[in-house]
Amino acid sequence: MSRFQKLQHQTRDVIHRGFDRHIRLAVTGLSGAGKTALITGILEQLLYANETQQLPYFKVRQQQRLNGCRLHTSSNWQVSRFDYEGSIDCLTGETSKWPQSTRDVSEIRVEIKYQPRRGLARRVLDTRRLTLDLIDYPGEWLLDLPLLQLSYDQWSRQQQRLLKAELRHKLASAWLDQVEATAKVASEEKAEQQLRDLAVGYRCFLRQCRERKLLILQPGRMVLPGELEGAPALEFFPWPLSEKIPEAWAKRLQEKYRYYQQSVIAPFYQKYFKHFNRQLVLVDVLQALQNGEHHFAELQLAINELMKSFSYGNNSLLKRLLSPVIDKVALVATKADNIAPQDHQKLTQLLQLMTQKQRQELQFDQIPHQVFSVAGIATSQIKKLNDGTKVLDGVNEHREFVRVGAPDVPERIPSSTDWQRGYVYPKFQPDFNLQDSPLPHIRLDQLLEYVLGDKLK
Amino acid sequence: MTDSRKLTYYSMDEPAVEVSDNKEASEVPGHETDSSQRTARVKSGRWGKWLVLGLVFALSAAVIESVLIVAERFQQNIFLGSLWALGFGIIALAFLSFMVREIWLLQKLKRRWKKQAGEPKPEQQLKLLQHPDLEHRWQQIKQPYWSADEERERFEVDVLSRVDQQATRVISRWSAEAAAMVAVSPFALLDMLILVWRNQRMISRIAELYGVKLGYWARVRLWRQVFANIVYAGLSEVAVDLGAQWVSAELLTRLSTRAGQGLGAGLLTARLGYQVIELCRPMPFEKVKKPGYLKLQKDLLSQLKNVLPFVYKSRQAKAKAATEQEVEN
Numbered sequence: 001m002s003r004f005q006k007l008q009h010q011t012r013d014v015i016h017r018g019f020d021r022h023i024r025l026a027v028t029g030l031s032g033a034g035k036t037a038l039i040t041g042i043l044e045q046l047l048y049a050n051e052t053q054q055l056p057y058f059k060v061r062q063q064q065r066l067n068g069c070r071l072h073t074s075s076n077w078q079v080s081r082f083d084y085e086g087s088i089d090c091l092t093g094e095t096s097k098w099p100q101s102t103r104d105v106s107e108i109r110v111e112i113k114y115q116p117r118r119g120l121a122r123r124v125l126d127t128r129r130l131t132l133d134l135i136d137y138p139g140e141w142l143l144d145l146p147l148l149q150l151s152y153d154q155w156s157r158q159q160q161r162l163l164k165a166e167l168r169h170k171l172a173s174a175w176l177d178q179v180e181a182t183a184k185v186a187s188e189e190k191a192e193q194q195l196r197d198l199a200v201g202y203r204c205f206l207r208q209c210r211e212r213k214l215l216i217l218q219p220g221r222m223v224l225p226g227e228l229e230g231a232p233a234l235e236f237f238p239w240p241l242s243e244k245i246p247e248a249w250a251k252r253l254q255e256k257y258r259y260y261q262q263s264v265i266a267p268f269y270q271k272y273f274k275h276f277n278r279q280l281v282l283v284d285v286l287q288a289l290q291n292g293e294h295h296f297a298e299l300q301l302a303i304n305e306l307m308k309s310f311s312y313g314n315n316s317l318l319k320r321l322l323s324p325v326i327d328k329v330a331l332v333a334t335k336a337d338n339i340a341p342q343d344h345q346k347l348t349q350l351l352q353l354m355t356q357k358q359r360q361e362l363q364f365d366q367i368p369h370q371v372f373s374v375a376g377i378a379t380s381q382i383k384k385l386n387d388g389t390k391v392l393d394g395v396n397e398h399r400e401f402v403r404v405g406a407p408d409v410p411e412r413i414p415s416s417t418d419w420q421r422g423y424v425y426p427k428f429q430p431d432f433n434l435q436d437s438p439l440p441h442i443r444l445d446q447l448l449e450y451v452l453g454d455k456l457k
Numbered sequence: 458m459t460d461s462r463k464l465t466y467y468s469m470d471e472p473a474v475e476v477s478d479n480k481e482a483s484e485v486p487g488h489e490t491d492s493s494q495r496t497a498r499v500k501s502g503r504w505g506k507w508l509v510l511g512l513v514f515a516l517s518a519a520v521i522e523s524v525l526i527v528a529e530r531f532q533q534n535i536f537l538g539s540l541w542a543l544g545f546g547i548i549a550l551a552f553l554s555f556m557v558r559e560i561w562l563l564q565k566l567k568r569r570w571k572k573q574a575g576e577p578k579p580e581q582q583l584k585l586l587q588h589p590d591l592e593h594r595w596q597q598i599k600q601p602y603w604s605a606d607e608e609r610e611r612f613e614v615d616v617l618s619r620v621d622q623q624a625t626r627v628i629s630r631w632s633a634e635a636a637a638m639v640a641v642s643p644f645a646l647l648d649m650l651i652l653v654w655r656n657q658r659m660i661s662r663i664a665e666l667y668g669v670k671l672g673y674w675a676r677v678r679l680w681r682q683v684f685a686n687i688v689y690a691g692l693s694e695v696a697v698d699l700g701a702q703w704v705s706a707e708l709l710t711r712l713s714t715r716a717g718q719g720l721g722a723g724l725l726t727a728r729l730g731y732q733v734i735e736l737c738r739p740m741p742f743e744k745v746k747k748p749g750y751l752k753l754q755k756d757l758l759s760q761l762k763n764v765l766p767f768v769y770k771s772r773q774a775k776a777k778a779a780t781e782q783e784v785e786n
Contacts, residue, residue: 378602386473393469407464424464442600
């Protein structure tokens with residue numbers, strides 16, 4: 001495409017943003033929260049909206065004002081396109097499975113064409129367009145965003161606090177010993193090599209943490225380096241000990257940290273995260289419950305940290321053009337298909353309790369927000385046995401059909417006795433073929449209505 | 458140490474049914490007792506007790522008297538006596554069956570009113586509505602994962618609102634008709650008769666749409682409103698006639714009071730219609746906007762416009778004749 005075409009694209013984008021016809025939806029979630037499945041589900045429902053009865057809450061469809069939706073090339077040509085077709089192939093292929101976890105950033109744009117019903121637009125235009133940008137990225141990188149606001153010392157202190165937790169301390173013990181031993185022989189000449197070795201040790205520790213399903217793993221690029229594999233930019237670590245950092249190291253570590261902030265995180269943030277005006281915060285509450293108390297607490301902390309790194313507010317015209325802020329937030333408990341429908345309410349309530357602090361802040365700033373329990377792609381069916389027990393039918397990891405009794409969902413943050421008993425949830429695999437389009441979902445229509453509805457009037 | 462939670466697996470061979478509330482709906486959990494308790498709690502007025510007592514006395518007196526009469530007739534002539542007995546028997550039976558039917562219908566309506574406040578189940582209500590097409594539609598859109606609140610909302614927005622729509626259409630049609638008829642009709646008594654007839658028909662039509670059968674006593678509640686309408690029709694007719702004598706005919710041709718009178722009657726009929734909707738609707742208006750008068754007024758006016766030229770013309774002709782007479786005098 002010519003330069004002229006590109007210019008045309010970008011001009012149109014600016015105009016759309018000015019007229020508030022452009023939604024950049026931040027799908028925020030840690031790794032494994034179900035971002036890819038949710039994005040695929042949203043695209044699937046939007047593209048097939050006119051062929052299904054599955055979207056009664058999506059008003060524009062229900063009032064038959066939706067002309068259709070179309071996937072579109074994004075104006076940001078440096079970013080790869082979200083592989084919607086690939087995900088659908090994965091889900092509906094011969095051996096139906098979940099799409100692979102995301103390893104890089106991808107973006108997709110949907111154009112929604114509809115008939116306006118209100119305001120000036122109705123008198124002037126027959127149809128109107130709304131552009132929706134969805135961005136998928138590895139959840140591991142997300143936790144880098146809070147680092148932007150922390151100095152190296154602050155970050156180290158935070159990590160030291162985290163390391164006091166039992167599980168982390170156990171996993172880190174080898175690395176801590178290594179740090180202590182090397183610190184005694186720290187010297188100016190060998191500093192480069194020593195730090196590199198310790199960084200490798202730190203990386204090992206992070207990988208172990210990840211295997212144990214811990215969530216706060218910083219810096220995220222150490223876990224999933226992307227194009228930074230083996231780059232010297234990653235040769236640093238938080239200072240874990242209460243003693244002072246050896247002088248030979250201090251400057252180097254701080255420099256590396258600052259470099260990471262400015263050359264890795266900041267561009268990532270500028271490029272993808274700055275222009276969002278709506279946000280979905282995905283939380284896999286069930287997984288955290290199953291993993292136990294520590295994980296649950298860590299998840300709460302992680303959400304807290306995350307939401308701090310986005311800016312919320314109301315968008316005026318100037319703000320929309322220059323630096324939009326998020327003006328609507330949906331907090332979403334994903335994978336609701338793993339529990340019985342009558343427990344969805346409990347799940348919602350639990351997420352409400354988990355995010356109480358953030359919601360209070362949003363409330364204070366008058367940012368509309370709501371909590372949902374959703375499944376982007378629903379893989380189970382609720383059935384009832386003759387004796388009245390509710391069961392979920394689905395396919396397990398070994399591709400066998402299983403029938404599982406509806407698992408317990410706590411209504412409030414579990415107490416220590418609850419934690420002792422633990423929670424366990426089934427993990428259903430998709431089992432679809434091509435005829436199943438559009439794939440079933442749970443409550444996506446309400447989510448879509450909440451996020452897009454006010455722009456589709 | 459408490460035992461840890463585990464997933465319980467069930468065999469796939471065991472029969473399992475799709476979860477839908479059809480079955481639960483037919484069970485009707487505890488609605489009957491609930492409503493009867495509530496009716497029991499409703500206090501009758503201060504004079505109600507005495508009224509009932511008096512009625513009981515009067516009724517028993519009537520029964521005793523009729524028994525005595527029959528007995529007396531039997532003494533006179535066995536044939537005459539049995540005829541009297543038969544007559545009284547039939548009347549008593551008819552009265553009894555009427556009472557039973559009325560009580561039953563009223564109970565049904567009352568239960569519906571109770572349900573408006575309570576927690577209604579969509580499937581159960583669908584059955585009451587008796588609209589097979591809507592039942593089909595509900596089956597299409599219903600999602601198994603909906604909570605009771607979501608179901609309720611969807612039921613109101615997707616199903617009940619369509620019945621509301623039909624009912625509003627009925628109202629607008631019947632009130633427009635009533636308006637036109639009242640506008641055209643020449644004297645007060647006819648106005649009143651028209652309104653009685655039209656209002657009654659409209660009430661039953663709307664009730665039918667919501668699958669309710671209205672008994673006599675249920676109508677009584679509505680009758681107060683009907684009565685007000687009738688009084689309006691009669692009084693306004695008289696006022697128009699008197700006005701025609703008092704005010705100069707020329708002014709009347711401009712005002713077209715008759716059309717105004719018709720419009721008034723139409724609006725009152727519509728008001729009655731909306732009351733019937735609220736009475737018969739299985740749940741109160743929550744997510745759906747209450748039907749309003751705004752559109753109705755337009756409908757009425759356009760409908761009247763079709764009748765109006767005729768009224769207008771005849772008035773004009775009369776006025777012309779009157780002025781000509783004056784000139785001649």
